[in-house]
Amino acid sequence: MTDPLDALLNDIQHKCDDAALDMFGEKTTARWKNPSFARIMNSPDAAGDMAGSCGDTIKIFLKITESKINEASFYTSGCGASIVSGDMACELSVNKTVDQASEISGEDILTALGGLPEDKTHCAHLASSALQEALGNWIGQK
Template sequence: GDTMTIFLKMKDNKIVDARFVTDGCMTTIVAGSMACELAIGRTIKDAYKISDEVILESLDGLPEESTHCALLASNTLKETLADYLSCKNEPWRRPYRKK
């Protein structure tokens, strides 16, 4: 299946930049791009609210067979936020985290 990784730049508990890489199809690229665009300027708490439904709505929908791409983008963003919080609270864990 498709994979995605999102990278966040934080300042004062706000997302100031978001980028991603994926090995997915064009629809996955579009969903990842929208997830990053929606995240910029938000706090971590607000970024957690970016669901697959929010991404789909922002894109004016996707073909039925491609809606899973929005779910991948949303889940990846939430995993990245959780990883950030984990490393922020315990920075010594950063080199030891699972890849």
């Protein structure tokens, strides 16, 4: 016998999943549910964080050796669009030089994600800004 509360929660979860698929598409929804780079890094070589006007924050952590990004991770207090944007910013920066990563823009993140809804595109720019701040902080340490 199914508990009515479990059935209700299961129904709500399915509705949320369907809404995410409609909003983000299959690939980006899969990234939202299982981001590869979501974690607070211990002892990063550099970190940068940005707060958006929407209230979301994204923090990017980097491990850098000989001006090459070997590892990246992120933390966000934000919505699904912030999660996928932070995750993609990290993916795009790993194995890049600091100079190459400094060219990663919000538009690059949007393109790599296949786009976001218009009211969520600012999240990609927020992730890019956090990455740029981390890189600037690393350069400032030199």
